Amino acid sequence: MSDRICKFYEVLVGLEIHIQLATRSKMFTAAPNAFGQPPNSLVDPQVLGLPGVLPVMNKRAVEYSIKVGLALGCQIAPFTKWDRKSYYYPDLPKNYQISQYDLPLCSSGTFDIPDDDGSTKTIRIRRAHLEEDAGKLIHEAPGGHPIDYTIVDLNRAGTPLLEIVTEPDFTTPRQVTTFAQELQKIVQYLGVSEGQMQMGHMRFEPNINLHVTDQTGVVHRTAITEIKNLNSFSVLEKATAYEIQRQLHQWLETGALGQKSTYGWDDAREITVHQRDKEEANDYRYFPDPDLVPVIVDDTWLAELKRQIGELPAARRKRYVESVGLSPVDAATLAADRHTGDLFDQSVAAGAAPKRVATLLLSHGRRLANESGKPLAQLNLKPNRIAELANLIDQNKIAPAEPAGKVLERLLQQDAPAEQIASELGLLQSSDTSAIEAAIEALIAQNPKPLQDYKSGKQAAFGALVGMVMKQAKGLNPKLVQERLKQKLG
């Protein structure tokens, strides 16, 4: 019978994230970086670690990493270098991985995520460093047949991998998933990774331990366990939640704090499974790679990368709500991906009212995107044409509902002034007062009956009169017709 009672416990979760960068070539060699290619078809002498090969840094991979670092509020190291992490494993032909040990490219960041109670939770980023990925070990034959050996595909070996390590600031599994999802949005927004979970572009490894306070006030700290290679948001959340409970119950039932170790997730049984106790860090015998020279990031380079990043989603959402006056929902929709936000900003910059442009894009634009199965920003709509259409609506030259939608639809195929298209489609409303006057005069002359009805007090006849004017002379601005008619009859 257990005499241990948990008065309360604190959850400490940190997250390690590996992100595959979407460069075209590998990290230290020109072999292509691609997904879904035939086994061992993206391999050159450098990937094989053949004698005499030398690594050369991929500039874009360094820039992508700095961009992610900046987005996570990190300090970017003005001076950084490469280290060899030595270990023998069949997915690593060189027998060492080029990584960054004591001088990571990015460090000391903070990133805010929304918490479930509506408050903001700040997660500290310890570091983000660049390294090369290993190849893939396969334990069953293609088609799923069991084999009593392991086969190796080196297509992934040597591709650029960004490792991000947070401080143990998460206190709930939900926060961990929220952070992971926000990070996915950021890497996609920056265009540095496709961030497709099912393709393994992002892999998560939560490290978890508890501070359990017992009935006498003594704090028991469970050993940190790491769950390896989780690549879906739901599994990340489930595995974290499970491991918290496993550690708590292990302590409650046996009093054991456990050993620092690595766990895996068994998806079928939905439990974490012990894999191995951790090797000491110094077993990797890190030392500076003599084949690679250091990287110096100066202010000019950093400023250029900041310029390329532009405005991040969170800042853009904030600006759309606070300065442009959009609703939070509309702001979030427009700022969700970079290209839609850019299209909105450029249309407004072309000289149209922001709210009108937002409405156009979120109503007709979104409908057209759904119909064509393409993202809004890929519909090939030109910002200046969107602005023209928005202005036509604001000038009462076209009705905002169906007619404006038709013009936008035509703009997908034809790049011509919106007014010209509206005119070709017969959708322009005339605001020509003399034409309206003439139409009203003609109406009065031809239809004395509804006019008398209206004058004798039948307000309902007014709508009929407007309809008659509109019918007689198509394309008149209904608002102006109403105004003029009222004046005339008044």
Added chain:
Amino acid sequence: MPDPRISLEQVRHVAKLARLELTDDQIRKFTPQLESILQYVAKIAEVDVTGVEPMAHALPIHNVFREDIPGPSLPLDEVLKNAPETDGPFFKVPKVIGADEDSAR
């Protein structure tokens, strides 16, 4: 000055990390040899490096980059040429034990 003496245990450990199978006789033979190498190298510790920045590279150059342009891959028969064993387009290796799919990243 660092102690250049090493134990049999340390040699056994380093051999294991290097995936070398050494007999006890070999360990006893190599330990004094490694010790004398360390003794020789330890001489460098006599240099006073107070106020000297650690050096990351012997050459005073930095930022040697390659543009991100894909180059050719080797044909498959070249890729697998030095492999002791293959299975179709794959390298074949002894079964890697454990559920962990990839190496310790």
